Amino acid sequence: MDAEKIFNALNQIKISIDQHKDEIEKLDQEIGDGDHIFNIQRGINESLDLKDELSGQAPNEVLKKIGIKIMTTVGGSSGALFATLIMGMSKKYSSELTNQKNIASMFTEGVNAMKKRGKADLGEKTMLDVLIPVSIELEKLSDQKDVKLVAGNIKEVAEKGMLSTKNLIATKGRASFLGQRSKGHIDPGARSSQLAIEAICNTIINA
Template sequence: MTNSTALLPNLILAVAKTIETNADDLTALDQAIGDGDHVTNLQRGIQALAAQSEALSQLDWQAALQKIGMAVMSSVGGASGSLYGTLFMAMGKNLQNRPLTIAVFAEVFMKAVEAVKQRGKAERGEKTMLDVLIPVAELLLQNADQPEVLEQVKQTAIAGADATQNMLATKGRASFLGERSRGYIDAGAKSSQLMICAIVDVLTAT
């Protein structure tokens, strides 16, 4: 991890590129069991962050994370805006101006994921983004001191997204489909996985 927010423009750009590259596949997943607007909502938030990326890079991590959370909350429609906004704002709140080591980030990220669970009234195994966020948070907390932890994060995120394919959806619009929600990877889980992997790639390349 780095204590400098100068990397934020690169991180935002990487997230934008991976969502754009995978937009058609994500939309197909969302149209199958969701509202079909997941990618549009995400891109609206990413564009809002891209417009602020240079300003964000001048802030400390606590302020930047909270500002990211507020921007996402106000620009992204649907449940994603509320949940991702909660994630980033909780990260900023719990960081408390500490140096952003992997160990500190692991603690902060776990607390933020707990906040998302409370906001969404959801748990692991319900075919949502939490099926990626929770195992990634647990891995980081348990292995923050391991040199290969970031590569493990990617593998864990991919496994979490893939696991949603055979799950029964119990949250959101997909829950109304009952057994018909099985057989599709959750679009929110997949986009979370893609964004996490894109961020890890930037971090490991620096």
């Protein structure tokens, strides 16, 4: 893991999110306030703007500065939550660990920080319905040497988590005001999170 790989991953995420912009916006208009896609796109673009400045820096410093940038420039709850995820990940980086163990440990730390900040957990129709299962799967497969196998599994877990939100009743955020009416809709944060994870996994699978 290095700065270049982090920014390459961000670029792949940008491509996927941009391609699905209209879909995410529609999902958010159905159960949210309609600004999720704009906040996500702004966060990605602001992060990519740091590429030259952070080139060659240690991964934990890169992630920390990206998190701070998102926290200070992106509105909405998603901005604060994704910033918390990324800054949480930066705290757990260790050059002593292998890439896979590093990623599993960092991602779990970031997800736990997000859970704490958002006061949310699995089954509440949020992006955590994607991120928590992915963190569990990453930990489970942290010793697996076949990175393409790991990426394939993670991709499936993320998609399953995203689809699970359709039958859940929202208990957090704007969607919670809809109560039972939030059922039958995929959570936009879960969809954007799944797309981001899918983009990274596809890059690994197709390498």
